[in-house]
Amino acid sequence: MSQETYSKSEIDLKLEKVSSDVQHGFEKVDLKFEQLSQKMDDGFKQVDLKFAQVDLKFDNFERRIENMLLNQENKRLDEQAKNKQEFMYWAIGILVALAGIAFPIWFGK
Numbered sequence: 114m115s116q117e118t119y120s121k122s123e124i125d126l127k128l129e130k131v132s133s134d135v136q137h138g139f140e141k142v143d144l145k146f147e148q149l150s151q152k153m154d155d156g157f158k159q160v161d162l163k164f165a166q167v168d169l170k171f172d173n174f175e176r177r178i179e180n181m182l183l184n185q186e187n188k189r190l191d192e193q194a195k196n197k198q199e200f201m202y203w204a205i206g207i208l209v210a211l212a213g214i215a216f217p218i219w220f221g222k
Contacts, residue, residue: 119127
């Protein structure tokens with residue numbers, strides 16, 4: 114086996130190439146980490162958007178429930194007002210009928 118010898122400039126070139134390859138390797142790793150970090154950030158943004166959409170849907174659902182309860186309360190109050198008005202009509206009618214009966218008896222006609 115023949116022994117190869119290298120000059121200082123050849124060794125320097127080989128070391129420079131190794132150093133350059135290592136540097137490029139680190140740059141590639143850094144790029145991969147940046148891409149991974151960007152993908153994670155994008156994923157978190159999508160999760161945040163989904164949560165915002167869920168919150169919005171929940172807010173809409175909450176508003177619909179509130180509106181439904183307010184509508185029921187309004188219907189109940191309307192029904193109560195109708196019942197009170199009907200009671201007043203009945204009370205006035207009964208008073209008129211009683212007055213119609215009592216008037217002839219009171220005055221003897």
